[in-house]
Amino acid sequence: MSKKAIPRIYDKAGKQVKVADKSWYTLQASGKAEQQTIEVFVYGEIGTWGVSANQFVQDLRAMDDGASPVIVAFNSIGGDLFDGLAIHNSLSRLGERCTGRIDALAASAASVAVCGAHRVVIAANAMLMIHNPYTFTGGDAEDFRRVADVLDQTLEAIIAAYKSKAPDIDEAELRRMVNAETWLTANEAVALGLADEVGDGLKVKACLGQGSVLQRFQNAPAELLAQLDEEPDVEPADPVNPPDPAPVLDAAGLALMVTKGCAAAGISNLVDPILASTKLESEAVVTAALTKAKALHGLCVAARLPELTGEFLAAGLDEAAVRARLFDKLVSSGGGFEINNSLPLDNDPAPTITAKQVDTQSIWATRQAAQNGTSKGARA
Incomplete structure (x- = not known):
């Protein structure tokens, strides 16, 4: 029997994903189609700053033959909630041939997405994080009441996504954990029914270079934050045969x-x-x-x-400042708002409210008209 082919979806054509790579989306295929397994790496943010659910679904549809097993490996801090829900539903439609695999971290929207898989395997040293949806907006009191209602509705979508994976979970306890921003170990996730099996531990950087994003969260485990300060692995130099120095460019x-x-x-x-x-x-x-x-x-x-x-x-x-400016432009140019279950960074700019500028000329003209009217009335 020939060896199974493993088509993989990454983000750079022909490139194998390494654990320290920030990216996650491209296509690679080999071997006989009837024996293939499709493997998808969700290694990065979901949504605007990563790859949209639309792109994910279209590319997976182009690869999927309707019969091959599909493995979706997650190492993601999350991102856009609605994109996470769309990925959740696309995995759910694959049925029993879909396995979700948490290689290091499935947080926020990524935890919603992975629960769409028929079977979820979480690495022994990986974590799954659940919390409330988050957004920010501007406007008057009615605008804020409307946004609060929408957040309540999106919370129900999150609860439904988790319960689709763990129908026997105690709903009151689930809501408490979501509200508290709960980080679950592999064994805890399996005990709750949000994962089915604990797999082998892997050494994978928790956030793939997105350490500042991990600090969005209120209760991020200290051991994950500590990884942000770790020095990258570097091959030791050969003391016997040192490499020739590279020429200095003018x-x-x-x-x-x-x-x-x-x-x-x-x-x-x-x-x-x-x-x-x-x-x-x-x-x-x-x-x-x-x-x-x-x-x-x-x-x-x-x-x-x-x-x-x-x-x-x-x-x-830098990238954080550009993200903030782009987000401001996108929000100011649209008529709505975006629900995202990622919390803001400490260095995110505070939302500003611009007061209506005083029209001094209009005020002066109104006063002059009123005074002229009073003078004429007195002379009449």
Whole structure:
């Protein structure tokens, strides 16, 4: 019998996902289709800043033959609740051939999504986190009452998602744990019915470089937060045969490096901002600037505002600041609001309320008219 083929969905074509990779979405297939297993890695945020449920469902549909087993591996801090619910329902429709696997963390919207799988296997050292939906908005008292009602309704959707996986769970206790933001170990998740089996432990970074996002939550376990300070694994240098030193690039070489790097990433419009910000100081500075430019470009493209990338890059903004500015623009340009069950970062900008500006000319004209009317009345 030939070896099983394992098509995988990642985020960069032909690239195998490593545990330290922040990304998670692309397609890879090999072997005979009738013996394949489809494996999906949800390694990152769900929704606007990751991959939308629409993209997830369409790509999985294109790969799925209707018969192959589907394994969906999660290591995600969550994200957009409605995208999480959509992924939950897409996994549920696969029936018994779908297995959800929690490799390190299924938090927030990711915990909702994974519970759509027929069978959930959680690694011995992994965690599952559940909590209330969260959003923010602006407006008058009626606007806030309406948003509170919507949050109550979305909470019911979250409860229903968990109960679909664990129908015998005590609902009152489930609501208490959701309200308290509860982090469940593998054994606790199985005991509650939110997972079916404890698997082998894996060493996977909890947040794939999204440590600041993990700090959104109120009760994140100390052992997960401690991983944020761990030094990355580095291959030891060979003391006997040290590598030849790389040649030092001059200004012309660094400029060429910027041009080629931007062209390869499809961001040639950012050559000038990168040249200006780095001043071609060194290869390390240029490399860091290219990496940052790619990340900011990705955020702006996800928000459908790619034209703002150069402005943000020239301003020296980091990813967190760009996310905040893009979110403000998206919210201010739309008529509604977004429900997201991720909590705000400590350094998120506080929402601002702009008072209506006083129209001094209108006030002066009104007063003059009133005074003229009074004078005329007195003379009549």
